[in-house]
Amino acid sequence: MTETGDFDEGPISVAERMAAEALIVDVDGYEGPLDLLLTMSRTQKVDLRQISILSLARQYLAFIAQARELRIELAADYLVMAAWLAFLKSRLLLPPDPEAEGPSGEELAAHLAFQLERLAAMREAAAKLMARDQKGRDFFARGITEDVARVRQVKYTASLLDLMQAYARIRTKDEFRPFVMDRVAVMTLEQALERMRHLIGFAGDWTDISSYLPEEWQVDPAKRRSATAANFAASLELAKEGRIEIRQGDTFAPIQIRKRTRDV
Amino acid sequence: MSDDHKTDPPEQQEASLFEAPPMAEQERMVEAILFATAGPVSISEMMGRMPHGCEPAQALTNLRKRYEGRGVQVVRVGDAWAIRTAPDLGFLMQKETIETRKLSRAAIETLAIVAYHQPVTRAEIEEIRGVSVSRGTVDQLIEMEWIRLGRRRMTPGRPVTFVVTETFLDHFGLESARDLPGVKELRSAGLLDNRPPPGASSDDEKDDSQPPLFEDD
């Protein structure tokens, strides 16, 4: 890839200088240093595959130097490219240093040539693409479209896990029922109320609430407890209705009730 | 691309100066115009768009014939023409979307009871669930072909029973309903929530904190 020939930085031709100046005028028109390099490479009038990277580097560096002379502000990446091309140029010009690490100047130059060729190829491809027949310009889609009505169908589904969990839920509910519902040893408020409403008519004087417990609820502690509670709650209910009076002499003393006589 | 035919002065006199395109070509043009235009197109509009000397009316007649019996037709809309779907293919303009939803809790529970207790009557299902089973729930499961009617129970009233179907077994990947895991297995698999309902915890402990009134003697 390297061109031998003029090793010295000999004066660039007038034509080259003019080209460079033309470039400077609209440096804003370039999309970055690679684009500028590609444009410059066109002045070599050779196939991009045979391009002289060395002379391209020179051309670019000359351009940068001129731009600086003309105090044109260049974007950083143009300067970065200049620095890199200067490095590349020195690599290409100096005999290879066996100690040197990294890729050789030739490899770097070859890659730059590849990049230029690839960019040129993509430019051409883009142009070809845009030159194709385009929808809405050269060919057309249907003008009158018909709406597709959507018919929604709902499909129900369940997994085996759902099924088993549902069953588990039901069975679990069953197991817990005895705790909350099916207790034989529970007297409900309604039961007690019913019974006391009936009995209260006969109780003229203060009577211990516990004497109202039905006989069959007095033996079994659990039943007795429940009946006591139910009776107490029923008493409160009846007192609220104004049918009985309640009293308790002291804390934890027996609770007594009696029928309330309206005329008193 | 193209040149502005529109601005050309009309029409008839100049027509003879130009060779009109062959009729087959005119037919293509009418076809493209009817296809791409956003509404019905009148003959005069076609004429305005097509090269001089064209006879869109004739081209249209040919085109109309060409589309006879096809999936779309050339139809007259007032004074204009359009391409429309053949009436018998209207059903294609519908699109079914299938939405998958989870079965309701009532349905899945009913299904579970049928699967575990089959053959089972509606009364039995209600007894197990503790709530009445709506007709809709049973109907849904029957419609899904997951349960079907079994034999009548030989008890008073001869109630119908429900059993699960092959479709059900297929869907749940079961060989038979007997393969369903039992409650014990469900529990050991962690599928049973062992937490008792709130308040039902342990009655015995509670007693200790109760006032002496309720103490046993």
Add this chain to the structure above:
Amino acid sequence: MSDDHKTDPPEQQEASLFEAPPMAEQERMVEAILFATAGPVSISEMMGRMPHGCEPAQALTNLRKRYEGRGVQVVRVGDAWAIRTAPDLGFLMQKETIETRKLSRAAIETLAIVAYHQPVTRAEIEEIRGVSVSRGTVDQLIEMEWIRLGRRRMTPGRPVTFVVTETFLDHFGLESARDLPGVKELRSAGLLDNRPPPGASSDDEKDDSQPPLFEDD
């Protein structure tokens, strides 16, 4: 949208239960479906709308042949199909012409790079163009629905990639990205290779060894 069909039990068994309509009839159906829509329709969507057992692919082949040389054409767009007017008749449709937004040079080049190099990362686009790609350019192409995000690249940093869309193919009348102009020549010339800069042995080292030109800012 209609991918829910996938969850259906396989159609195959059901297909045999129904007699598929004759091929001529299927052709009419495909014709009606394609005429009714402006955008390309995929075979699976056609299948979803047509009766069971239909083979839209075969019907399409027939239909395509039928429309050869006509004013409209059956064209393939990626995995889908559409009817479009014949390109030589574009001049008739001046009224329908849609003014497309003028794309910047950067946008056109970026689009071409995505089309030819897809799936391609932003860094790769920048390497090819030698300049950073502005967010606006990519956004514009995405908004036009000409490019979209592809899969993430399985390299360090898992960068996103860009690919062209069906809308892109439709707009440029391409059956697939393989039909891009000159793509074969470019490939055989090695110009579509992702050739790393010399000295960049692996992706991880890339950043260190890349010439500063390619550094992102």
